Amino acid sequence: xxxxxxxxxxxxxxxxxxxxxxxxxxxxxxxxxxxxxxxxxxxxxxxxxxxxxxxxxxxxxxxxxxxxxxxxxxxxxxxxxxxxxxxxxxxxxxxxxxxxxxxxxxxxxxxxxxxxxxxxxxxxxxxxxxxxxxxxxxxxxxxxxxxxxxxxxxxxxxxxxxxxxxxxxxxxxxxxxxxxxxxxxxxxxxxxxxxxxxxxxxxxxxxxxxxxxxxxxxxxxxxxxxxxxxxxxxxxxxxxxxxxxxxxxxxxxxxxxxxxxxxxxxxxxxxxxxxxxxxxxxxxxxxxxxxxxxxxxxxxxxxxxxxxxxxxxxxxxxxxxxxxxxxxxxxxxxxxxxxxxxxxxxxxxxxxxxxxxxxxxxxxxxxxxxxxxxxxxxxxxxxxxxxxxxxxxxxxxxxxxxxxxxxxxxxxxxxxxxxxxxxxxxxxxxxxxxxxxxxxxxxxxxxxxxxxxxxxxxxxxxxxxxxxxxxxxxxxxxxxxxxxxxxxxxxxxxxxxxxxxxxxxxxxxxxxxxxxxxxxxxxxxxxxxxxxxxxxxxxxxxxxxxxxxxxxxx
Numbered sequence: 123x124x125x126x127x128x129x130x131x132x133x134x135x136x137x138x139x140x141x142x143x144x145x146x147x148x149x150x151x152x153x154x155x156x157x158x159x160x161x162x163x164x165x166x167x168x169x170x171x172x173x174x175x176x177x178x179x180x181x182x183x184x185x186x187x188x189x190x191x192x193x194x195x196x197x198x199x200x201x202x203x204x205x206x207x208x209x210x211x212x213x214x215x216x217x218x219x220x221x222x223x224x225x226x227x228x229x230x231x232x233x234x235x236x237x238x239x240x241x242x243x244x245x246x247x248x249x250x251x252x253x254x255x256x257x258x259x260x261x262x263x264x265x266x267x268x269x270x271x272x273x274x275x276x277x278x279x280x281x282x283x284x285x286x287x288x289x290x291x292x293x294x295x296x297x298x299x300x301x302x303x304x305x306x307x308x309x310x311x312x313x314x315x316x317x318x319x320x321x322x323x324x325x326x327x328x329x330x331x332x333x334x335x336x337x338x339x340x341x342x343x344x345x346x347x348x349x350x351x352x353x354x355x356x357x358x359x360x361x362x363x364x365x366x367x368x369x370x371x372x373x374x375x376x377x378x379x380x381x382x383x384x385x386x387x388x389x390x391x392x393x394x395x396x397x398x399x400x401x402x403x404x405x406x407x408x409x410x411x412x413x414x415x416x417x418x419x420x421x422x423x424x425x426x427x428x429x430x431x432x433x434x435x436x437x438x439x440x441x442x443x444x445x446x447x448x449x450x451x452x453x454x455x456x457x458x459x460x461x462x463x464x465x466x467x468x469x470x471x472x473x474x475x476x477x478x479x480x481x482x483x484x485x486x487x488x489x490x491x492x493x494x495x496x497x498x499x500x501x502x503x504x505x506x507x508x509x510x511x512x513x514x515x516x517x518x519x520x521x522x523x524x525x526x527x528x529x530x531x532x533x534x535x536x537x538x539x540x541x542x543x544x545x546x547x548x549x550x551x552x553x554x555x556x557x558x559x560x561x562x563x564x565x566x567x568x569x570x571x572x573x574x575x576x577x578x579x580x581x582x583x584x585x586x587x588x589x590x591x592x593x594x595x596x597x598x599x600x601x602x603x604x605x606x607x608x609x610x611x612x613x614x615x616x617x618x619x620x621x622x623x624x625x626x627x628x629x630x631x632x633x634x635x636x637x638x639x640x641x642x643x644x645x646x647x648x649x650x651x652x653x654x655x656x657x658x659x660x661x662x663x664x665x666x667x668x669x670x671x672x673x674x675x676x
Contacts (some may be wrong), residue, residue, distance in 0.1 A: 127632040130154070132173075134186035137171040139202060141184075141447060141529075143630055146171075152199070163201045168447025168529035168593075168611075170202040181210070185450065185538035187481055188212045190531065202531060208533035209518035211481035214503075216496055220488040221548040225466045226459060226637070231644060232467075237428035238359075238586075239433065243387050243559075245359035246435035248586045248651040249327045251602045252420055253364035254412075255352055257379065258337030258372035261399065265367060268333040268412060276420070277321035278328045280663030283338065309666050323424040326362065327653070329416070330601035332667045338372035343669050345373035350556040351669050353382035354582030356394065360602045362423030363393035365416045367408070367539055370400030393419040428653060434468035436651060437560045438601070439585030440543040441474070443573030446593025447529025448610040450539020452639075453591035453626035456623040457608070459640035460589065461545035461564065461649075470560045472585050473544035474569040474576050476506055480517040480536035482541040486566065490549040499552040502568045520571050524594045543591070553583060555670060560584030574598055574668045577605065587651055589643065597621045598666045599659025606657045608643065620656050 130140045130152055140154065142165045146600040152159040154173065165171050175197050176182070180191040182202070190202075191210040200206075238245040256265050273279055288310045295308055332355070336348045356364045356379075368376050376396050383390050395415035402408040440457055442449060461471045473479075479486060483503055490496035510516045520533040528537040550563030556579060557567040567583050571578040573596055577588055581603040588603050590596070593610040597619040609615035612627030624646060628634045634642075 125632045126630060130171075133184060133451065136186045137183050137338065138173050138176065139182060139184060140173060141170055141451065142167050147441045155550035159199045161199045162197060165201050165588040166529075170447075170529065170531075172196050172198055172200050172202070174198050182207060184268040184535055185216070185482075185542075187485075187534070187538055189481060189538060191466070204526055204531055206624055207531050209534055211537075212327060212484060212532040214483035214487060214500060215235075216493060216500070217488050219490070219492070219496075221491060223462075223546045223548065224639075226462045228463050228466045230641060231463065234648055235430040235432055236648050237653065238431045238651060239362075239426050240429055240431070241359050243357075243389060244390055246431040246586075247359035247361070248436070248604060249360040249602065249653070250423060250426055251327055251361050252329045252342040252416065252423055253332065253355060253361055253602070254329060254416060255332045255364060255366055255645060256334070256337070257349075257352070257353070257366060257368040257374045259333075259335045260369045260372070262333045262335075264399070264405070264409065264412075265331050265333055267409065268327075268365075268416070270425050271413065272329055272416065273331075276323065276329065281661060301607050309450055311564060319627070323420050325424045325427055326420055329420070330665060332601055332665075334667065334669050336669055336671070337370075337374040340373075340671065342373055346378060346438065347556055348669050349374050349378040349577070350382045350385075351582040353379055353386055354556055354558065355382050355385040355602060356388060356392070358581065358584070358602060359586050361392070362426060363419045364395070365419065366394070366396040367412060368398045370398040389581075394576060395419065400476070403609055406584070408596045432467075433464070433648070434562065436464065436647070437472065437584045437586050438464055438647070439474070439577065439638060440500030440589040441573065441577050441580065441588055441590040442478075442540055442543065442592065442603075443590060443598065444592040444594030445525055445528075445530060445536060445598040446539065446610055448627070448630055449530075449591055449593050450542050451610075452629040452636075453593075453608045453610040454539055454542040454629040455636045456593060456626050456629065456643060457589050458545035459636055461543065461643050462547050462639065463644060465545070465547040465563050470562055470584070472559050472565045472567050472580050472583060473541070474567040474580050475540060475571045476503060476566075476568050477510070477520045477533070477571040478537045478540040479566075480507070480520070480537045482538055486541065486544070486549060489547075489564075490552065495549060495552050497586040499549070499566055502552065502554060508566065510517075528593060543589075555579050556582050557644065560582050570670055572668075574666045575670045577666070578668050579670055587647060589647070591626070592622065595621065595662060597659075597662075599657075599664030601665040601667055604648060605644065605664070606643075607659065621662065621664075623657050 349643040450569040551561040553559040569579040599605040615625035
């Protein structure tokens with residue numbers, strides 16, 4: 123592909139709107155396809171304007187698909203807004219298989235490896251963690267107590283900015299009689315980095331303590347799904363073993379958890395310690411047993427070391443959050459190219475966020491390897507949207523105020539750009555939450571569009587590394603899988619460089635092609651998977667973990 127060196131872009135030849143790549147003033151004349159299109163209004167970068175006059179109720183096309191209907195007549199060169207465009211998408215049906223695709227050039231990565239942790243079931247981890255998790259929210263306090271007792275003593279506290287010095291400065295000023303206005307105006311000197319102490323277990327990347335508010339009091343469907351999700355984390359290649367705290371009487375029983383682990387790994391042999399408070403008796407007895415077991419498990423986990431592994435052992439989760447009008451032009455297509463490279467090398471990729479696949483169902487279902495897989499995808503999409511609409515919130519309500527402000531006017535526009543993360547390869551599997559989605563090739567996983575719920579689900583389904591694109595800036599991560607943040611535009615990369623790892627705004631700026639950006643991303647992935655580089659989310663301890671309740675979440 124050629125580098126972008128222009129003010130606007132037609133994404134697909136069938137599109138009847140153009141995307142502004144720069145801020146364009148009213149009166150600007152866009153020379154396009156032999157036409158001179160004079161802008162009726164100022165068009166901010168990332169937003170769209172019409173190529174020709176569109177009558178009321180006309181189709182608006184982007185990425186070659188229907189993304190909305192006009193609410194009124196729009197003249198040539200008119201800005202697309204939430205007032206003059208409403209969500210619309212095409213229907214979809216079972217059609218012929220379209221699984222032919224052009225494989226990308228992977229010669230630069232053909233002999234590359236990463237250094238990972240081999241598990242006895244044949245999977246390879248990009249990290250080596252010990253988990254401490256509750257089966258029910260009643261045990262959250264005990265989990266936090268274990269965290270307080272173990273984390274700093276073993277050298278696993280977060281190595282990030284410590285604001286204690288700023289607090290000390292505020293206390294001193296207050297004691298000296300400063301007013302509230304004085305405190306607001308106080309110039310706080312930068313605090314230093316908080317340095318972690320030496321790890322006792324040098325081959326263990328960390329102990330991760332996962333709190334949640336589920337396990338009882340909700341539906342059995344939710345508690346069973348929770349057990350499946352936790353089983354996915356315990357059996358995950360990035361996890362060496364786990365300590366589980368259970369109350370005893372809750373819906374999410376230890377026996378269900380063990381059944382779910384066996385589904386995912388019939389020969390599961392990792393250290394797993396489960397303690398039930400109602401059986402153990404006093405809290406002290408429970409905690410002392412949990413501490414001893416965790417310490418012993420860490421000693422065993424520390425015996426494992428990184429070894430070279432081929433890239434087909436990677437399972438990459440594809441995620442986007444805080445999306446903008448450039449997401450589908452820069453970072454998402456770059457991830458799509460990475461996805462195609464991974465598939466060509468025998469690896470696995472996971473495309474999730476089903477509310478953000480609205481409008482591209484036909485293309486994705488046609489790419490499914492067989493009719494059964496296609497029908498499963500279409501059924502999951504229809505059932506999910508019907509549930510949402512029954513609760514007064516269909517897929518059309520997915521875009522957030524930030525999405526809309528930065529050019530994603532309808533869900534179909536957002537979805538058409540989000541789907542670009544999945545590249546062009548055939549869909550080898552369609553999986554419902556919280557099952558495994560690590561089959562070689564492109565896996566579609568049913569999750570919400572909510573960033574943290576979706577990332578949590580992708581990792582539980584097997585992703586051992588996550589690529590996360592953002593146009594507005596999203597501070598999130600995952601407890602056990604490295605999350606690499608990739609910006610869609612240079613402005614947000616420079617503004618929020620403390621949480622974003624890579625910049626794909628270079629594509630918009632005309633500095634590199636999508637393919638060049640993809641090569642750069644995959645090279646960074648290999649470094650992260652080998653433990654040579656820590657992504658910002660790992661450094662900051664962004665261990666976000668939110669299980670999905672199977673009610674409506676977009």
